[in-house]
Amino acid sequence: MSVGIRHDDLRRRNRAMVISAVRRAGQPSRTEIAATTGLSHSTISAISADLIQEGILTESKASEPTALKRGRPQIGLALNPEAAAVLTVVLSLNFLSVAVIDYAGQVIAEEQQRLDTLVMPRDELIGECLAIVRRRLQDPDLDVGSVARIAMGIQGITDSHARAMLWSPITPVTDIPFADILEREFEIPATMENDCNMMAVALRWRDPERYRDNFIAILLSHGIGMGLVLKGELFTGTHSSGGEFGHMIHRPGGALCRCGRRGCVEAYAGNYAIWRSAMGISEDAAPIDIGDADMRALAAKAREKDGPEREAYRRAGEALGFGLGSLFALIDPAPVAMVGVSAAAFDLIEPALREAIAQTAGGQHSNSISFDTEPNELPLIREGCAMRALTFVDQEIFAPGMQARAGKDVA
Amino acid sequence: MSVGIRHDDLRRRNRAMVISAVRRAGQPSRTEIAATTGLSHSTISAISADLIQEGILTESKASEPTALKRGRPQIGLALNPEAAAVLTVVLSLNFLSVAVIDYAGQVIAEEQQRLDTLVMPRDELIGECLAIVRRRLQDPDLDVGSVARIAMGIQGITDSHARAMLWSPITPVTDIPFADILEREFEIPATMENDCNMMAVALRWRDPERYRDNFIAILLSHGIGMGLVLKGELFTGTHSSGGEFGHMIHRPGGALCRCGRRGCVEAYAGNYAIWRSAMGISEDAAPIDIGDADMRALAAKAREKDGPEREAYRRAGEALGFGLGSLFALIDPAPVAMVGVSAAAFDLIEPALREAIAQTAGGQHSNSISFDTEPNELPLIREGCAMRALTFVDQEIFAPGMQARAGKDVA
DNA sequence: ACTATTTTTTTGAGGCTCGAAAAAAAGCCT
DNA sequence: AGGCTTTTTTTCGAGCCTCAAAAAAATAGT
The missing domain is CATH 3.30.420.40 (ATPase, nucleotide binding domain)
Incomplete structure (x- = not known):
């Protein structure tokens, strides 16, 4: 079960720290690395000398843009692309x-x-x-x-x-x-x-300020998927990739989901579900794939005037809101990124989503929960x-x- | 953020390993500890000598029941009670x-x-x-x-x-x-x-075979609570103790919960909810505390004959089942322990619970999900x-x- | 040219773990 | 009993690793 730390693990781990510090920071100096890792300058110097010698890191003296300071100028370390x-x-x-x-x-x-x-x-x-x-x-x-x-x-x-x-x-x-x-x-x-x-991993690299230790990426597309980072670690289920947010139950025995069951969040918020609802097709109808262009047209129509299209998005928002509320009851609220074609229609979804989430225990501070959108998942x-x-x-x-x-x- | 490993951390961590190995195993010999921690015999010997000298561990030579084997007999190490x-x-x-x-x-x-x-x-x-x-x-x-x-x-x-x-x-x-x-x-x-x-921590110590890396403890009492262990670690929310399973949404806008919101799992499965339902009291009625004796009497009546009491437990099971199904969609199925006065009535709850969970994505292998009960939480x-x-x-x-x-x- | 300042490298000391070998503590066999 | 085998535990030297302090390097200011 629990494994002790070998003496040689120590160097290995600290090498890892240095590399990951460089990957995160871009062109940090040895001094910066020492500061972020908490290791001594001598250790960082020794490790980075090794890594440079092995061709993993390079010294990038082209760090012109650094402010002119007194003292010996810092030498930036960079990953060797080759x-x-x-x-x-x-x-x-x-x-x-x-x-x-x-x-x-x-x-x-x-x-x-x-x-x-x-x-x-x-x-x-x-x-x-x-x-x-x-x-x-x-x-x-x-x-x-x-x-x-x-x-x-x-x-x-x-x-x-x-x-x-x-x-x-x-x-x-x-x-x-x-x-x-x-x-x-x-x-x-x-x-x-x-x-x-x-998606979650990428968001963390794109915007580490916002997506740091706890956040949620939700894919709004044909289906509803989720990537979840908790305590800085990607959360997967114990057997599967887990995080099947789209198949949490929104309404027991409700609309037919692509997974064959009833009442899943996806059966209200997936593209096919929104389409089905907007077109007045029965909730029991078999899900069909809707093209992105059709979805964009649907969103445009919903924005144009109140009608079944707008109502369909409202219902999607409600399902997502109650689902998020239940999720937040388990893990506490966290920043959310909405990704995928329906994220481009998030303006239609958000009001009902916020209204629903406010009715849940997890949504106590629903106003402070922030959403970001990114229409293109690929x-x-x-x-x-x-x-x-x-x-x-x-x-x-x-x-x-x-x-x-x-x-x-x-x- | 990420912190390197200091040289002195090494000994500290390995000391921790040894102590926790002793706490887990009871009276392990140095050889056993070396095997479970993966450290060398010499290291274990050095560390345990320190720990004994400091009065943290003791050598317990009273290990009579060990089978008679050739070779130098093992010396059991135990925690010093004082x-x-x-x-x-x-x-x-x-x-x-x-x-x-x-x-x-x-x-x-x-x-x-x-x-x-x-x-x-x-x-x-x-x-x-x-x-x-x-x-x-x-x-x-x-x-x-x-x-x-x-x-x-x-x-x-x-x-x-x-x-x-x-x-x-x-x-x-x-x-x-x-x-x-x-x-x-x-x-x-x-x-x-x-x-x-x-409760979850205690279950892990009581029965490490069953409750090892992933399991769920659910308290069925006045309210519904949950303790969750994932990947061997107690899971808490990011801000609060988290795991508010009882306040996941079962039916949007449904029965009144003690938390003031509507449709929570607890509003169907908490003692007051079962009581309310069995007595034909409105779902909008304010929750009241029911004594354990009353709950036991209610369960007895439900077992006696089909009627509103039995139906109340059925509805509780349904709420718990859909809730667990949603939870399992997120974290994959895991062993469950039902604790508290209503765990003694789990026979009344289980059928509806299993039926509900089978209708969810997380309950795909619902038969393999096992429940254990423990009526006394204190x-x-x-x-x-x-x-x-x-x-x-x-x-x-x-x-x-x-x-x-x-x-x-x-x- | 010289000093101040900051970064990087070097060096020596102290600790930790490991492997091998030795020591210890039995049981087994003649 | 005495020697042999087996298993556990301890001892010891070697090899690393990190750290602190000192030295070296590189630049700005005067």
Whole structure:
């Protein structure tokens, strides 16, 4: 159960601290690193000398913009872009994209592709994913040997060890152990990440001020997903990627959800649910996929005049509000980011959402709960996958010969 | 944010490991400790020599029952009961109890008292608590100087730092910083713990097989409370003690809850809610406290014949089931312990609960979810407080002069 | 040119854990 | 009884790691 700390773990961990401090801060000096890590200057000096010698960090003397101060000028440390590279794969509805990112976080190659995920058989779906990755890895412009990690992101449920896709709305196929498949094919360590978790990871990197230790990313799209960060750590369920906010029960025995059950939050707030409600289709009708353009048109109509469209968004807001209220009852209120096509219609959703949340125990200070919106989820997922893969590399390069311990660290 | 590991932290942490290994295992030999902690024999030998020399551990050669084996016999290590003592205070409805526990976990003194918590003014309530603690501390039979920690448990909401009671159903008084008050009065470090969290801590010690890394303790009493352990750690909200399972929304706009809102799980499953429903009282009626005897009588009547009483328990089960389903959607299913007077009526609750949970996403494998019942919550709360205080002491004695870091470790 | 200031590196000391070997404490066997 | 085997515990030297203090480096101000 509880494991003691070995003497050699100490250096490994402190190396990790230094690398992650550099990744977070951009171009910190040794002195800055010493301040943020709490380690002594001598330790930081020794470790960074090692890391520079190993080609993981570089001294970037180009730190011109620093204010002219007395004393010996600080030397900024930066990640060496050539130290490694990672590859991200994002599989979403009818769309597959990969990117190669250098160790400093810059995209150095990209490829995207349309495909009919909903009707593709299992082997073909896996084959397309492998093929696009192989094309990128075999690109002559790229030093193949340097790709140290693959992170794949997908909408749906993954297992809590980030190894396999268990279920996804974008395909009828279930239980694909993508991480194992990728590792076997390319002999590169890989993980299979949940899309909403990656959104949360990306938000944390984009705006660490706002999204620090506790926050929630909610995907408002065909389905409703959630990525949750608690105490600075990505929260996953005990078995699965967890956080199935969209399938909390809003009204027992209520509207039919895509998951086959009744009364889930998603059955009121997913795109299909809003559409169904706006069009006067029965709540018992089977969910259908609505295109983004249709949803935008629906939102426009709802803004134009009061009517069933506006009412549909109101009901979505109510479901989300009561759901958030229940969630906040469990974890206390936290900042929320609304992501996805329906986040662009958040103006239509927010009033009813706030009204509902105010009726719950978790919403006691509902006015202080702040929402942010981001209509486009794909870039976030890609960024999240990239950062996750890079932070994994951070923990492998500095740890030569460590015993594999479940990498549950923050990304 | 992220702090490096100092060189001296190393020994401190490994001392902690050894102490907690002994506390968990009872009388482990040095070899056993080395195995569970992963540290080398020499390290364990050095640390335990220190701890014995400091009077924290003792060698217990009385380990007769060990099977006769070849080789040098193992020497069991045990906690020295006289190394320290802790004091627990449990304040519940109309009832106040304290206990003094030695370092090995044995109760060495107790006192209990009835008092009208519902009508006592603030000062009197605090005064009674201080008085009973003072009596125990001044007991001539007790070595006062050795009480190293006080843990107080109370039903209701506490802050996430375990310093203050924010709100409790047992008194109209709010926001009592009990931890500070006790510390100022007795100059002994103190914490203010939530009752359900302590139930969870106690269950973990009572049955580590079943309640290990992920489980849920639910209090079925006047109100509905929850203690949640995730990944081996007690889960609290970000601001408050959190886990307000009873105030998740079951039916938006539904029955009146004690918290003043509508539709909470508690408004269907709390004692008053079951009573209200069984007696045909309106769902809008103000909640009233029902005695345990009345509840037992109600359960007996419900078992006797089908009628409004049985229906009331059915509805409670439904509310709990949908609530658990929503909870499981977020954290994945885990073992559940039902505690409190209504846990004795769990036979009446379980069928509807299972039926409801099966209709939720979190209840996919509802048959595999297991429930355990324990009708009496007070002993659990006391045990939990004791173990929490003792593990705090474990981390103070071994850490002479450590920088205070939020003790968020498991108890 | 010289001093003040700040950052970085070097150096020596002290601690910690580890592995190997030794010591200790039994039971087993002849 | 005495030697042998087995297992646990202790001892000891080696190798690291971090820290504090001193030295070195680099620049601004005078």
